[in-house]
Amino acid sequence: MFGSHPAESQGRGMSNAVAVIGLGRFGGALALELMRNGTDVLGIDHSESTVQRFNGKLTSVVRADATDEEVLRELSVNEFDRAVVGIGSDIQASILTASRLVKFGCPAIWAKAITDPHAEILTQIGVQHVVNPESDMGARAAHLIQHRILDFVPIDDGYALVRCTPPEPIQQRPMDLLNVRHRLGVSVVAVCRPGGQWEPIEPGTMLYDDDQILVTGPTRKVEHFSNLT
Known part of the structure; x- marks a missing residue:
C-alpha cells in the first residue's frame, strides 16, 4: 500500500x-x-x-x-x-x-x-x-481474582462489561420473566452455549450453568451479579 x-x-x-x-x-x-x-x-x-x-x-x-x-x-x-x-x-x-x-x-x-x-x-x-498496559492489567486481574468473573473490560469510570457463568438464581427461567435490569441494575446482552457461538439474549432465552454470558452495567453491580448464589 x-x-x-x-x-x-x-x-x-x-x-x-x-x-x-x-x-x-x-x-x-x-x-x-x-x-x-x-x-x-x-x-x-x-x-x-x-x-x-x-x-x-x-x-x-x-x-x-x-x-x-x-x-x-x-x-x-x-x-x-x-x-x-x-x-x-x-x-x-x-x-x-x-x-x-x-x-x-x-x-x-x-x-x-x-x-x-x-x-x-x-x-x-x-x-x-x-x-497503561501494566496498570490496566493489574486492575483487571484484581476483578478476576475477587469475583466469579472470567473476563473484565472497563468501559468507563464505574462501568464495565464482564464475561461470567450465569448465577444460579437466573438459570432455567426465561429472561423476560427475570427482569434482571430492573431488579439488579445490569443488562445480560449475549450468551455462548458450550461449543457454540455468541448470540444475543432474546426475551425467551433460558440460561444454564455451563453457559457463558456477557453482562454490562455499573462495575459494582456487575460484580455483585456475578457473585449471586
Whole structure:
C-alpha cells in the first residue's frame, strides 16, 4: 500500500492504515494483530534488529528516529489518520513523538504510558487515547481474582462489561420473566452455549450453568451479579 517507500503513500485519508511507532512488546503485538485483521501498518523503530524482525510481517517497516519531525514527514506519518506511539521505556522519546503527531493534527492518536505522570503528560499534550498496559492489567486481574468473573473490560469510570457463568438464581427461567435490569441494575446482552457461538439474549432465552454470558452495567453491580448464589 505504501509503495516502495512510505513517502509514496496517498496522504491523509488512508482510513485502513495505521502508523505504529515503537515495535516493542506492546507496539509489535498491536501491529501484528492489525495486520491479521486486514489493516495496513507502517512500523517505525530505532532498532535495526527490531526492524529486521518485523521485515515482511508488516506492510512497511523502517528504522528511524521518530522524535525527529522532519523524519516523520519524510515517511508521510503526518498524513496518517491513525497512529500509535508504542514507545514506553524512553519517556522523553514517547512524549516528543506524541507531540509531533499532535502537531501534525493526526485525528486519532494512541500512546502507551508506563507511569501515571507519563499518562497525564500525554493527555495534557493532546493524545486522545492513553494506554497503561501494566496498570490496566493489574486492575483487571484484581476483578478476576475477587469475583466469579472470567473476563473484565472497563468501559468507563464505574462501568464495565464482564464475561461470567450465569448465577444460579437466573438459570432455567426465561429472561423476560427475570427482569434482571430492573431488579439488579445490569443488562445480560449475549450468551455462548458450550461449543457454540455468541448470540444475543432474546426475551425467551433460558440460561444454564455451563453457559457463558456477557453482562454490562455499573462495575459494582456487575460484580455483585456475578457473585449471586
